[in-house]
Amino acid sequence: MTCNVGGVERPIRIVAGIVLLGVGAFAGLPVEGAAIALVLGTVALVTGAIGYCPLWMLLGLNTCPTAPSGKR
Numbered sequence: 537m538t539c540n541v542g543g544v545e546r547p548i549r550i551v552a553g554i555v556l557l558g559v560g561a562f563a564g565l566p567v568e569g570a571a572i573a574l575v576l577g578t579v580a581l582v583t584g585a586i587g588y589c590p591l592w593m594l595l596g597l598n599t600c601p602t603a604p605s606g607k608r
Contacts, residue, residue, distance in 0.1 A: 537588045542600030546584050553581025 556577030560570045583589040
């Protein structure tokens with residue numbers, strides 16, 4: 537897996553994932569709403585933590601900065 541989630545997007549995904557997990561666990565939503573929030577929170581947190589999103593790969597998106605090329 538190559539990095540395709542980076543820059544500002546990565547911490548945003550991590551924070552959004554934590555918030556959605558909290559909402560799903562503690563907001564008193566109906567079971568379906570809590571389940572959706574927990575799944576979305578888990579996906580956002582994991583993709584932000586590992587820096588890879590399969591959906592971004594399918595769409596051809598990449599927000600990971602390119603490695604600097606070593607000039608010789």
